[in-house]
Amino acid sequence: MRVYLSVPIIANRALERARLMAKTISEAGHEISSPWVLRDAETRPGSSVNIFARDKAAVEASDAIVADVSMPSVGVGMEVMIAYAAGERIILASAAGSVITRMFRDMDRAEWVRFADDDTLRSGLREALLRRAPATSSTASRT
Numbered sequence: 001m002r003v004y005l006s007v008p009i010i011a012n013r014a015l016e017r018a019r020l021m022a023k024t025i026s027e028a029g030h031e032i033s034s035p036w037v038l039r040d041a042e043t044r045p046g047s048s049v050n051i052f053a054r055d056k057a058a059v060e061a062s063d064a065i066v067a068d069v070s071m072p073s074v075g076v077g078m079e080v081m082i083a084y085a086a087g088e089r090i091i092l093a094s095a096a097g098s099v100i101t102r103m104f105r106d107m108d109r110a111e112w113v114r115f116a117d118d119d120t121l122r123s124g125l126r127e128a129l130l131r132r133a134p135a136t137s138s139t140a141s142r143t
Contacts, residue, residue, distance in 0.1 A: 001029075001030045001031070001063040001064060002030070002031050002033045002061065002062040002063050002064075003025050003030045003031065003032055003033065003062060003063065003064050003065070003066055003129075004032075004033045004034050004058055004059045004062040004064070004065045004066070004079065004083065005018065005021060005022055005025060005032050005033075005034050005037055005038075005065075005066055005067075006034070006037070006059075006065055006066065006067035006068070006075075006076045006079040006080065007021070007037050007067070007068045007073075007076065008068065008071055008073035008075070008076060009037060009073075009075060010075075011071075011072075011073065012070075012071035012072065012073055014068065014070070014071070015038075015040065017068060017118075017121070018037055018038060018068065019038055020118055020121060020122060021066060021068065021093065021121070021125060022037075022038055024121075024122050024125045024126050024129070025066060025125070025129065027126070028125075028126055028129040028130055030064075030129060033058045033059075033061060033062045034055070034058055055075075055078075055079060055082075056082055059079050059082040059083050059086065059088075060082065060086050062083070062088060063088060063089065064083075064088055064089035064090070064091060065079060065080060065083035065088055065089070065090055065091070066091045066093065066125065066129075067079065067080050067090070067091070067092050067093065068093050068094075069092050069093065069094050069098070069100060069101075069104050070093070070094050070095040070098040071098070072101070077101075077103070080092070080104070080107075084107065084109070089109075089111070090107070090109055090110045090111065091110075091111045091112075091113060091125070091128050091129070092104055092107075092110050092111070092112055092113070093112075093113040093114075093115065093121060093124075093125060094112070094113075094114055094115070095114075095115060095116075096114065096115065096116045111128055111131075113125050113127075113128050
């Protein structure tokens with residue numbers, strides 16, 4: 001399965017958490033379709049790259065999105081919205097005590113991984129990835 005990892009890049013960056021999530025996704029046997037989120041800092045890849053178009057295309061070409069929604073991020077919100085509109089599987093991870101927007105809390109089809117530390121993030125995410133996606137009309141049409 002191709003998994004788009006969506007994490008804050010500029011504000012609220014948690015690079016080590018992003019790398020842990022990426023490692024867990026890979027160890028569960030899946031391919032990460034957004035490897036640029038694991039770099040030390042987002043640098044504009046050149047004037048020929050349209051970041052919005054790149055990210056939108058990568059989300060749409062993926063089977064699922066795993067998003068860290070522990071801290072506010074406009075980009076993460078947009079990527080989750082694209083995945084939702086495409087009928088993809090959505091796994092949202094949030095740290096204990098995080099204030100989560102109602103847009104995410106009220107989202108149907110969202111699977112949640114709530115975590116207190118790296119160990120519970122790793123085990124919860126792995127468990128979610130190894131589970132089959134819940135059957136819905138939109139996921140059934142993608143398979």
